[in-house]
Every structure is written in structure tokens, then in C-alpha cells.
Amino acid sequence: MEQNRLSERGMRTIAQGLGALHVEDLTVTFGRGKKTFQVIESLNFSVAPGETLGLVGESGSGKSMTAAALLGLLPWGGRISRGSVRLGDQELTHLSARAMRELRGREVGMIFQNPLSSLNPSMTVAQQIAEPYRLYLGADARAGRARALELLQEVGVPDAERRLDDYPHQFSGGMRQRVMIAMALACKPKLLIADEPTTALDVIIQAQILKLIRRLQREHGMAVIFITHDLSLVAEYADQVMVLYAGRTVERGRTPEFFANPRHPYSRALLNSIPRLANGDARLSDIDGLPPRPQAFPTGCRFAPRCTLRTEDCELRYPPASGEGHQFFCVHPVGGAA
Ligand SMILES: Nc1ncnc2c1ncn2[C@@H]1O[C@H](COP(=O)(O)OP(=O)(O)OP(=O)(O)O)[C@@H](O)[C@H]1O
Ligand SMILES: [Mg+2]
Structure with missing residues (x-):
């Protein structure tokens, strides 16, 4: 009996080690020939069984496009032009439309x-x-x-x-x-993708639904991708956070580390706009300007045109990743260089 329990636990650990979802260099391109543009680019993340990834970023940052790419439901004209999506030991980017349909029903x-x-x-x-x-x-x-x-x-x-x-x-x-x-x-399913699942609901029902998802997730060991505008929900429900800006990752990390020490100026600005989390300061931080359109993404940091910390080198090339575990893409991070 005892041995059975032990081996069951061992099996679970192995299953978790294998992970549920691994995404590498995921890039979605629209259009053909010279008129192509990328709506999401070089996304990397993993979600383990039983774990929740909170995907945040302002409107148009590519959250739903990421979900659509994972589900094989990209709108007409869009395709995964680079990268890999592995669910368990299956590579999804190679599956036929029919196999993807079945996967959506089953896994x-x-x-x-x-x-x-x-x-x-x-x-x-x-x-x-x-x-x-x-x-x-x-x-x-x-x-x-x-x-x-x-x-x-x-x-x-x-x-x-x-x-x-x-x-x-x-x-x-x-x-x-x-x-x-x-x-x-x-x-x-092994993976549940929830794209703004509670935006249309009042806050009490919202909390009920999110708690319900969390309970079911624990019972079934599902990996969950939770897409939302609302960082306060991420703080409460997600194990890790990924912040998108104009189709690229600007920062990602475990939830406690991210909230304790956000490094990207865009993440900081987003956090400042949550009165509850901004040290009791109820002012809404306004980030001047608008995000760029995918047809006109700048070469360097895409947030640079709106960033108060910008210098010339921000515009030369996309900033390389800094940090391990808690990763950010910025040459002038909040709190000083890594
Ligand atoms: N059918 C399409 N063809 C080309 N580009 C598109 C198409 N649909 C959306 N886009 C562009 O893709 C980018 C990402 O859109 P997406 O819907 O993923 O944003 P989002 O982060 O989910 O925003 P929201 O918070 O408003 O839901 C946007 O710039 C959008 O204009
Ligand atoms: Mg969306």
C-alpha cells in the first residue's frame, strides 16, 4: 500500500517534470511577399501541469493571437512562421487542420x-x-x-x-x-486557455469563476493560460507572469518576483496603474502615446518611443534578455542594470 502511494507520487513528479506546454520562438506572420508583418515574435514560455501563466499587456499586444496560434485558430492570412509548440511530447506546429481540431476537443x-x-x-x-x-x-x-x-x-x-x-x-x-x-x-484537457474569461462578469461572479477554474485545475492537473488586462487578477491567480508589448515579451517571471521587483519600464507603468498595488497611491499612471501597429514596429525596443528612460541605444536593436528565471528585455531596467 505504502509502496503504491510512493510510486504514485513518483509518477506524478515524472509527469510534472515532462511539463505540459513548451513554446519556443513562437512567431506569427501575416501577409505574403514584401508585405509581411509579424503580430507576435519570438515568444518563449512553458507551463507545467497544475500551473497558471498570466498573459498580460494592453489591447493589441498579441495576447489573443498567441492563444489562436496555440489552438491552430489563426485568422485567415496568418501563419506560424517560426518556432515550436509542444504539448506533452507532441509538436503542434506540424499537425494537420484535422488533427488540430481533434486536439482542441480532446487535449x-x-x-x-x-x-x-x-x-x-x-x-x-x-x-x-x-x-x-x-x-x-x-x-x-x-x-x-x-x-x-x-x-x-x-x-x-x-x-x-x-x-x-x-x-x-x-x-x-x-x-x-x-x-x-x-x-x-x-x-x-491537459491545457486550458482562458482568454479574458470574466471581463463581462461582475466582480463577485468573476471571483467565483476564477476560484472554480483554480480548483478544477488542481484536481485535474491542467496547465492554464490566463489572458487578462487585469494585473491584480494575475497577482492573485497566476504562478508566472508574461508581459507582452507590441507582440513581444518585455518581461516574464514567477508572480512573487515579478510583483516585488518589476524591471521593465512598461511593466512598471502597468503596475502603477493598479491603485491597490501601487503603495496606496490611487493615481492612474498614464503612459503617453499609443502602441505601434504591427506594420510599423520599430527595430529597437518597441516601447522606447513612449519610455521616459529611453536613450539612443534603445532604438538600435531589440534589447537582449537579461536575468535568469525572472527575465526582462531592457537596457535601462527599473532599479538599475542586471
Ligand atoms: N485578422 C487579422 N489580420 C491581421 N492582423 C490582425 C488580425 N487580427 C488582429 N490583428 C492584429 O494583431 C495584433 C494583436 O491582436 P490581439 O487580438 O492578439 O491583441 P490582444 O492583446 O488580444 O488585445 P485585446 O486586449 O484588445 O484583446 C493587433 O495589432 C491586431 O491589430
Ligand atoms: Mg484579445
């Missing part, structure tokens, strides 16, 4: 901001939740329905049995979001 779950646009209005929630389970795991109608009930209960939909045959429009916003989580979890 990767997704939750988006607006559940109504992702739920099918003409199918009952039982049918929708059971669909991937039936399609990819070969369950029959009865087993599918039983799984749908189990999942609705797991995500905390009250009176789940009676609600199985309801349609999405009969649910409130928070309950719809739960239905979408149930769908995403139907096949026990």
Missing part, C-alpha cells in the same frame, strides 16, 4: 470572454457539453448525458439535472460561463 480546452458567441444557441447544454466527449472519446448518448450532468454539478450549476435540457439563452451570464467551463473540461 486543449478554451474559455472565451463571451460565452454566447461560443455556445450553439440551437443545442441544449447537455448536447453541447457531451459533444466532444462523444466525438473524441466515443461515448454513447447515455454516457454523454451522464458526463454532462456530472460536469454541470462540478462547475456549480444549481439544480443541474433539471437544467440539462435548457438552451444557452435560458442561463444568466455567470451560469453560461460555467457551462462553457464544463464544455472545456469535458475531455479533461
Whole structure:
């Protein structure tokens, strides 16, 4: 018995060592010939089973494009032009569209901001939740329905049995979001990508949903990528943070180190805009100017035109990575050079 427990624990450690998601040099290019531009470039990150990566950055920084690239759901004209995405021991950038579709049902779950646009209005929630389970795991109608009930209960939909045959429009916003989580979890995915999953919800329901995701994540050992504008949510729910600016990583690290000592001036500016975390100073920091468009990304640091610490060398080339573990891409980091 004792030995069994030990070997079980050993297995878990090995599985965690293998990791869930490894992304290297991920670059997405739009267009052909001379008119190409990159919307995300050279992203590197890993997310272990049971761990959450918080992906932050202002609107247009490439957060959703990163999710779309991982899911094989890039908009027309976009392609992964460089890099590798490994989920477990599978390389995803080589998979066919069909294999990617199957992977999305079976190994990767997704939750988006607006559940109504992702739920099918003409199918009952039982049918929708059971669909991937039936399609990819070969369950029959009865087993599918039983799984749908189990999942609705797991995500905390009250009176789940009676609600199985309801349609999405009969649910409130928070309950719809739960239905979408149930769908995403139907096949026990290795990776869950949540793109602004709670932006449309009030703060109480937001906290409930995020706690629910965290509980399910721990129970199922899922890796989670949590995309948000909101750094205070990242501080609370993510194990590591990656800050994007204009399609590139400006800083990444474990959550406590990042929040204790943000090194990139852009991260610092983002943090200053959270009243609760900015030493009780409730002023909103305004970063002057706008981020560049992908068609006009500068050669050097992309934040340089808006940065108060900029010097000439910032504009010559993209700053190399500094720091180990906690990494940042800046030649004049906050708090002095590395
Ligand atoms: N279909 C498309 N073709 C070309 N470029 C696109 C397309 N869709 C989006 N983009 C560009 O890709 C960049 C990244 O967009 P993305 O949607 O990933 O931003 P985001 O960080 O998710 O922003 P938000 O916080 O507003 O959701 C933006 O500059 C955007 O203009
Ligand atoms: Mg987005």
C-alpha cells in the first residue's frame, strides 16, 4: 500500500517534470511577399501541469493571437512562421487542420470572454457539453448525458439535472460561463486557455469563476493560460507572469518576483496603474502615446518611443534578455542594470 502511494507520487513528479506546454520562438506572420508583418515574435514560455501563466499587456499586444496560434485558430492570412509548440511530447506546429481540431476537443480546452458567441444557441447544454466527449472519446448518448450532468454539478450549476435540457439563452451570464467551463473540461484537457474569461462578469461572479477554474485545475492537473488586462487578477491567480508589448515579451517571471521587483519600464507603468498595488497611491499612471501597429514596429525596443528612460541605444536593436528565471528585455531596467 505504502509502496503504491510512493510510486504514485513518483509518477506524478515524472509527469510534472515532462511539463505540459513548451513554446519556443513562437512567431506569427501575416501577409505574403514584401508585405509581411509579424503580430507576435519570438515568444518563449512553458507551463507545467497544475500551473497558471498570466498573459498580460494592453489591447493589441498579441495576447489573443498567441492563444489562436496555440489552438491552430489563426485568422485567415496568418501563419506560424517560426518556432515550436509542444504539448506533452507532441509538436503542434506540424499537425494537420484535422488533427488540430481533434486536439482542441480532446487535449486543449478554451474559455472565451463571451460565452454566447461560443455556445450553439440551437443545442441544449447537455448536447453541447457531451459533444466532444462523444466525438473524441466515443461515448454513447447515455454516457454523454451522464458526463454532462456530472460536469454541470462540478462547475456549480444549481439544480443541474433539471437544467440539462435548457438552451444557452435560458442561463444568466455567470451560469453560461460555467457551462462553457464544463464544455472545456469535458475531455479533461491537459491545457486550458482562458482568454479574458470574466471581463463581462461582475466582480463577485468573476471571483467565483476564477476560484472554480483554480480548483478544477488542481484536481485535474491542467496547465492554464490566463489572458487578462487585469494585473491584480494575475497577482492573485497566476504562478508566472508574461508581459507582452507590441507582440513581444518585455518581461516574464514567477508572480512573487515579478510583483516585488518589476524591471521593465512598461511593466512598471502597468503596475502603477493598479491603485491597490501601487503603495496606496490611487493615481492612474498614464503612459503617453499609443502602441505601434504591427506594420510599423520599430527595430529597437518597441516601447522606447513612449519610455521616459529611453536613450539612443534603445532604438538600435531589440534589447537582449537579461536575468535568469525572472527575465526582462531592457537596457535601462527599473532599479538599475542586471
Ligand atoms: N485578422 C487579422 N489580420 C491581421 N492582423 C490582425 C488580425 N487580427 C488582429 N490583428 C492584429 O494583431 C495584433 C494583436 O491582436 P490581439 O487580438 O492578439 O491583441 P490582444 O492583446 O488580444 O488585445 P485585446 O486586449 O484588445 O484583446 C493587433 O495589432 C491586431 O491589430
Ligand atoms: Mg484579445
